[in-house]
Amino acid sequence: MSTSALLSAPAAPRHLRAVEDIATPPVTERPAPKGLPAGTAPRGFALYVGLDELKAAADGVSLSVIVDALRRTIAELAPSAETHATVALAPVGAGGRDVDVVRLALHEPAAVARTKPEEPLDEHVPGGVTIDISRRRVHIDGETASLTFKEFELLQYLVLREGRTIERTELVSSLWSHTDGDDAPGERTIDVHVRRLRSKLGRYEDIVRTVRGIGYRFDRHADVVIRYGHGTPSPDRF
Structure with a gap:
């Protein structure tokens, strides 16, 4: 997968808007997340996006635009959040679903276990x-x-x-x-x-x-x- 799209920056990046009119309870009033293993606590999440440059271009965007949009949205929703983005590279012509290729390339544990x-x-x-x-x-x-x-x-x-x-x-x-x-x-x-x-x-x-x-x-x-x-x-x- 080429990284050229990451270096380009089309004008007027689109991004999600934070919903501002929904009442959000204080952190101290929020219930604890359900179903977590004992002794653990969430520290963040990973969102795997399966999309190659050609498909992104067909949608009128590039991978860099999408990354920028997500970062802007996160900054609006949670200014204290830290983010890190990385691109999953695969050999040209590699088969399989894009999201599965991404998960494997980025060593997601469940994807690695299946191989x-x-x-x-x-x-x-x-x-x-x-x-x-x-x-x-x-x-x-x-x-x-x-x-x-x-x-x-x-x-x-x-x-x-x-x-x-x-x-x-x-x-x-x-x-x-x-x-x-x-x-x-x-x-x-x-x-x-x-x-x-x-x-x-x-x-x-x-x-x-x-x-x-x-x-x-x-x-x-x-x-x-x-x-x-x-x-x-x-x-x-x-």
Whole structure:
């Protein structure tokens, strides 16, 4: 990817405008973020933008214009924020989705994990829980768990968002996104699916934890192994 677009600066950069007429409570009154692992606190975020120079030019902008627009917006919303921008370079003609190429080029952990060679699955899996995302298998104390397609989808969704509490509404909209509205399950139906999933996890059922009044969260134990491999879906934090 050429960096020439970063050196050009088309006139009148466009950028988002901060919304000024929404009442924002003082920092001391804001609730703590949900679903964070114990002992952690947010310190910022990364936004991966998949867009090559030709596509940007077709939209009438360049990468430098977009970076400038984002920085201006952040400066309006949070003047104390520090920013750092970097461009992801890839060989000319590299295939794949732009955003996936960017995440890999910038060494985003989940993207890097999916490129690692798959470990051969031993015939005798040791004790504990092994969740093999790439092969869509779950082994419990060396035995294969007989999860249904939807039960594995549910477990996988939680595993890929480890430590984050997922609301029931999100589970319904994400796991039943291709279902007609009349056929989509209600939020309480999710509880039934979770109960069945837990029953098949046996003594490890508490890796799927209930967060009262919100939803569910995957909590990894020392005896839980996650195997990702190629083709692992990409979780979206926001």
